[in-house]
Amino acid sequence: MKIEQIYTGCLAQGAYYIESNGEAAVIDPLRESQPYIDRAEKSGAKIKYVLETHFHADFVSGHVDLAKRTGATIIYGPNANPDFTAHIANDGEELKLGKVTIKVLHTPGHTMESTTYLLLDENGKPHCIFSGDTLFIGDVGRPDLAQKIGSLTMEDLAGHLYDSLHTKIMTLPDDVIVYPAHGAGSACGKNMSKETWDTLGNQKKVNYALKAATKEQFVKEVTDGILPPPAYFPQNVAMNKGAIPSLATLKEKGLRALTPDLVELIVESEGALVLDTRAPQTFKDGFVPRSINIGLKGDFAPWVGAMIPDVKHPLVLVTDEGSEDETVTRLARVGYDNVLGYLKGGITAWKGAGRDADSLESVSADEFAKRMQTDKLNVFDVRKPSEWEAEHLEHAKHASLQFLNDHLAEFSKDGTNYVHCAGGYRSMIAASVLKARGIHNVVDVAGGFAAIQKTGLPTTEFVCPSTLEK
Numbered sequence: 001m002k003i004e005q006i007y008t009g010c011l012a013q014g015a016y017y018i019e020s021n022g023e024a025a026v027i028d029p030l031r032e033s034q035p036y037i038d039r040a041e042k043s044g045a046k047i048k049y050v051l052e053t054h055f056h057a058d059f060v061s062g063h064v065d066l067a068k069r070t071g072a073t074i075i076y077g078p079n080a081n082p083d084f085t086a087h088i089a090n091d092g093e094e095l096k097l098g099k100v101t102i103k104v105l106h107t108p109g110h111t112m113e114s115t116t117y118l119l120l121d122e123n124g125k126p127h128c129i130f131s132g133d134t135l136f137i138g139d140v141g142r143p144d145l146a147q148k149i150g151s152l153t154m155e156d157l158a159g160h161l162y163d164s165l166h167t168k169i170m171t172l173p174d175d176v177i178v179y180p181a182h183g184a185g186s187a188c189g190k191n192m193s194k195e196t197w198d199t200l201g202n203q204k205k206v207n208y209a210l211k212a213a214t215k216e217q218f219v220k221e222v223t224d225g226i227l228p229p230p231a232y233f234p235q236n237v238a239m240n241k242g243a244i245p246s247l248a249t250l251k252e253k254g255l256r257a258l259t260p261d262l263v264e265l266i267v268e269s270e271g272a273l274v275l276d277t278r279a280p281q282t283f284k285d286g287f288v289p290r291s292i293n294i295g296l297k298g299d300f301a302p303w304v305g306a307m308i309p310d311v312k313h314p315l316v317l318v319t320d321e322g323s324e325d326e327t328v329t330r331l332a333r334v335g336y337d338n339v340l341g342y343l344k345g346g347i348t349a350w351k352g353a354g355r356d357a358d359s360l361e362s363v364s365a366d367e368f369a370k371r372m373q374t375d376k377l378n379v380f381d382v383r384k385p386s387e388w389e390a391e392h393l394e395h396a397k398h399a400s401l402q403f404l405n406d407h408l409a410e411f412s413k414d415g416t417n418y419v420h421c422a423g424g425y426r427s428m429i430a431a432s433v434l435k436a437r438g439i440h441n442v443v444d445v446a447g448g449f450a451a452i453q454k455t456g457l458p459t460t461e462f463v464c465p466s467t468l469e470k
Helices: 034-043 063-070 154-169 200-206 215-223 233-240 247-254 260-270 300-307 324-333 346-352 365-374 385-390 401-410 425-436 448-453 465-469
Strands: 002-008 013-020 023-027 046-051 073-076 094-097 100-106 115-120 126-132 177-180 273-276 315-318 339-343 361-363 378-381 417-420 442-445
Touching (some): 013 034, 013 100, 034 046, 177 200, 247 324, 260 315, 260 346, 300 324, 300 401, 339 346, 361 365, 425 442
Parallel strands (some): 023 046, 273 315, 315 339, 361 442
Antiparallel strands (some): 013 023
């Protein structure tokens, strides 16, 4: 028996490959099918099942294409209603895979079709669970993403989640390994650990949700402090229910090399957004006017999802040379399938064609501190609410990046606006968005709050974030 966790850090997502006696199963695969096919071929195994724990909201799964290419059967648990051929398993149903068994445990709560897969070893002993978004390391799945099912409320779903955990999962042996679908950084929970697996027994000791004394306490704690989900979540759910196009098909369109003339034509005629994926401190020195910077070397896909609400919006890319393929792939993982090509030669080609380029001022934390000492600056902190509440600059204003559009009226039209985040990645996203919205007097603080703290500028009293979560 082989079990491999295939973890994708930029999405904080775990897919799984299981193999026994020449047969394999893949759980919650990403959009690209080839890596799973290559893995099976390496062992001479045949992929028998593609198992989905639920209809994912934060990424588009590769289940349909993987099943088509391998002849595998797509498996969902009860209540699933996909628009493609799949086996909808019953609660408690057992699926044979070589010499091991996968038992279907219906665990509604995160969504009503959410299912946990229990792996029984060759002797029938419970070995591990693939818990999807039902149970994370340090947390449980948010219960607010499926409220449009009948009259169900967030509290109703949390109640279902409590029942699922206590009747289906917490009754398993303590040495059972928990393999979740996500870790820290995912928007599918609020208190997830950086660890990507643990034993069930340890989670019973340390996971705040599993320690709740009553169902009422569980519902209150799980539903408290949940931020609104990114706008692209319901769109990804809809895509995962349908027969989505393959990644290969998307690349035929997305990897089209465009001249500056074609980029300008597509932007004007189709309303395309220019997405610049270069590093923030490279982007600032010159970029296509009104383009948005979301650096590829960071939490790229989640921030694309947060800042570009419509996954169907046409996009044109500006990337570092050689990063075009990776960019299209990572966009496709979260459902952004309408990439119309990339600017060949990048910003150098743009300038070489006589086009005007825009730029942004970025200052060091030390320079920022000097300016603060001589003038009262208009400063915006674009970090998450929990980061802001833990500690922030005195006199700064809070405008969390995910909800930046709600704060546009607060930015000065005449004076200079300084923006910072934790380390400089998110602040450049914010600065580029503000520029695109017509607020041009923006200065980025390089290095973010981590660098600002070293300057000695006064901040509020530090509060431990773990205390805030509770």
